[in-house]
Amino acid sequence: MTAGDPVGSHHPGVGLGTIAREWGRIGCIGFGGPPAHIALLRGLCVEREGWLSPDEFEDGIAATNLLPGPASTQLAILCAWRLRGPAGALVGGLCFIVPGLVVILGLSVLFFAPHAPLWIRGVSAGAGAAVPAVALQASIGLMPGSWRRAGAAVPARARWVAYFTLGAVSAATLGPWLVLVLVACGVLEATVRAPRRPRASPGRTAMLPIGTVPVLAMGGLAALAWVALKVGLFSYGGGFVIIPMMQHDAVHTYHWMTAGQFLDAVALGQITPGPVVQTVAVVGYAASGIAGGLLAAFVAFAPSFAFIMVGGPRFDRLRTNTWAQGFLTGAGAASIGAIAGSTIPLGLALAHWWQAGVLAAAAVWLLVLRRGVVAALVGAALVGVVVAYAGLPLPA
Numbered sequence: 001m002t003a004g005d006p007v008g009s010h011h012p013g014v015g016l017g018t019i020a021r022e023w024g025r026i027g028c029i030g031f032g033g034p035p036a037h038i039a040l041l042r043g044l045c046v047e048r049e050g051w052l053s054p055d056e057f058e059d060g061i062a063a064t065n066l067l068p069g070p071a072s073t074q075l076a077i078l079c080a081w082r083l084r085g086p087a088g089a090l091v092g093g094l095c096f097i098v099p100g101l102v103v104i105l106g107l108s109v110l111f112f113a114p115h116a117p118l119w120i121r122g123v124s125a126g127a128g129a130a131v132p133a134v135a136l137q138a139s140i141g142l143m144p145g146s147w148r149r150a151g152a153a154v155p156a157r158a159r160w161v162a163y164f165t166l167g168a169v170s171a172a173t174l175g176p177w178l179v180l181v182l183v184a185c186g187v188l189e190a191t192v193r194a195p196r197r198p199r200a201s202p203g204r205t206a207m208l209p210i211g212t213v214p215v216l217a218m219g220g221l222a223a224l225a226w227v228a229l230k231v232g233l234f235s236y237g238g239g240f241v242i243i244p245m246m247q248h249d250a251v252h253t254y255h256w257m258t259a260g261q262f263l264d265a266v267a268l269g270q271i272t273p274g275p276v277v278q279t280v281a282v283v284g285y286a287a288s289g290i291a292g293g294l295l296a297a298f299v300a301f302a303p304s305f306a307f308i309m310v311g312g313p314r315f316d317r318l319r320t321n322t323w324a325q326g327f328l329t330g331a332g333a334a335s336i337g338a339i340a341g342s343t344i345p346l347g348l349a350l351a352h353w354w355q356a357g358v359l360a361a362a363a364v365w366l367l368v369l370r371r372g373v374v375a376a377l378v379g380a381a382l383v384g385v386v387v388a389y390a391g392l393p394l395p396a
Helices: 016-029 034-048 054-064 071-111 118-150 154-173 175-193 202-211 220-233 239-253 259-271 276-319 322-341 343-348 353-368 373-389
Strands: none
Touching: 016 034, 016 071, 034 054, 034 071, 054 071, 071 118, 071 259, 071 276, 118 154, 118 239, 118 259, 118 322, 118 343, 118 353, 118 373, 154 175, 154 322, 154 343, 175 239, 175 322, 220 239, 220 276, 239 259, 239 276, 239 322, 239 343, 259 276, 259 343, 259 373, 322 343, 353 373
């Protein structure tokens, strides 16, 4: 079966209940980000049940990596779509997302309580201090694949370095305007690579409107929806790019949270199961309680469902579309640079000397010893608890 085959014709016995159970299980145990999610989905759909062939699954990874938004979430939706069509995509996607969303909103209630217990404040200050190191590790981990995608030609690699640098500088300085830089880099690379034609290719006409969405000056739930929509539409290069995209909006533009609380939001997105993009739900909670968290999650994930259910049959063409490939190459390189650049404002958000020590230890753990993110954040959180009960200062 390919992406254009009749959906579900090869797997008539896979019911929606089975999809709900299995995708929900992955949503509950999917700690560790996209690599863990992909491994769990492969183990289920290819190795254990044989619902998809290895080639089909690899094609799904390649196709979803061409789309903006959380790639592992889109892969989960795509696998369910191939088994039971739109109904399967909806059930599978929701069951994959909801467990982590419930956990992260529950933790948000604790972390953002007006009079949070001392140990919660310690956990938040400790885990938040490790976040800049996590962001830097995420950027470094994404570099090799993006560098290979750019190609071996010297001009192509020079452009990659330029896009990366632009993304890094923009993340540190431009705040909400970063999204325009990402789109501009994508359009420039696509234009350079695309063959000369009298009219735009299908990939170009489909993607240009995304880059021409105006930046709106709004407040309240409309502003929250706009921030979440940017997260869902412009997360090129991995879910971690949402950090520089959201930080300025959440902290400086709309004042929904402090810089320290934003670090907490990122940490929560890392230590809970499911996609990192669920960090947007923490921002939504800070802006407008549980309703805001649910709204932000709905708006951020809606494009992923739309991309799969509307565009699924066209994925084969997307993968061979020169304009789409070029756009992802340019926007992806800028996004990776933006993740690296975000470490500067994230690091400046640390308020106390002991947090700098936690950050240094986390950097050694992640970048020198190459150990896991979840362990780094849990260890930093434990240090924060010890510091809190020792009477050292905590962020306000």
